[in-house]
């Protein structure tokens with residue numbers, strides 16, 4: 527695949543679809559419930575992006591009342607699932623995952639902080655289901671220097687490090703050149719048996735099909751929260767994986783749409799003023815452009 531390739535569009539929904547057909551997804555973001563700093567914004571942005579990505583039902587597990595309240599206020603279409611933090615958090619989260627056996631995709635990581643509980647929380651997601659799973663941000667930091675521990679027994683894994691997170695995983699700086707970025711993404715994809723999305727200008731995606739370089743996006747994306755948007759969108763697209771739409775297809779589509787939404791947004795905001803929320807608001811328009819590829 528060359529870097530100018532536009533990703534394959536998502537399958538269209540049948541006219542008689544119901545919300546179950548569009549896919550149920552579960553996210554864990556915003557706090558690890560360990561008394562650390564809560565980051566409600568990361569959970570709100572990921573949740574709103576998953577909704578804009580077309581997931582039929584978005585459940586966001588929250589381990590802090592402030593995160594629950596922020597989602598309830600900012601994303602009334604979502605289902606925030608209040609789970610008590612503190613001792614026993616991991617078991618309670620594992621129980622919530624077990625109850626959601628019909629999830630089509632899941633994500634864990636944004637805004638969880640650097641506490642000790644983060645790694646077992648991610649492990650509950652790694653081993654608690656067989657649908658595609660996205661691990662991002664602090665979910666990756668919890669495996670610093672040990673990327674191989676992210677391997678799953680069953681179910682596809684997608685990891686979405688920015689270069690700082692990739693460097694922590696690999697315990698080695700990631701160079702700025704395209705070759706160095708491709709090499710780092712390849713090493714991470716190999717050691718974790720995942721599809722690796724190495725973010726930044728010209729995001730690199732490595733999967734079994736090879737290397738794909740994204741052509742959309744602009745420096746306005748270099749601002750807080752835009753990675754959380756990608757995580758939510760990607761999870762929603764992974765819920766659409768089927769016979770004619772692979773995990774790699776979903777990843778490339780999400781990365782392309784995310785960047786394209788930012789390109790559309792800066793037409794009115796300008797690059798400097800771009801906010802992650804503006805990207806969420808343009809996801810629909812960018813998805814329509816991708817859909818145009820199948821004449822939808």
Ligand SMILES: NC(=O)C1=CN([C@@H]2O[C@H](COP(=O)(O)OP(=O)(O)OC[C@H]3O[C@@H](n4cnc5c(N)ncnc54)[C@H](OP(=O)(O)O)[C@@H]3O)[C@@H](O)[C@H]2O)[C@@H](O)CC1
Pocket residue numbers: 565566567568569635636637638639663664688689690691725726750751752753754
């Ligand atoms: N609204 C919210 O709630 C938000 C919540 N958020 C949550 O905050 C948590 C911390 O996440 P974070 O990404 O801000 O911090 P961190 O992981 O320390 O990474 C920065 C380090 O990496 C390095 N680095 C090198 N290259 C880089 C690159 N291209 N892009 C980025 N970084 C690059 C960089 O090195 P530098 O170049 O600055 O020396 C620096 O040392 C996490 O849970 C996240 O989900 C955020 O999403 C924001 C909005």
Ligand SMILES: Nc1ncnc2c1ncn2[C@@H]1O[C@H](COP(=O)(O)OP(=O)(O)O)[C@@H](O)[C@H]1O
Pocket residue numbers: 663688724725726727728729742743744745746747748749750751752753754755756784785
């Ligand atoms: N200069 C750039 N050009 C294109 N895309 C960019 C640029 N800088 C950042 N991005 C994109 O913005 C997002 C930033 O994600 P991340 O670093 O995880 O931010 P955050 O942690 O604040 O959410 C990624 O999707 C990345 O590819």
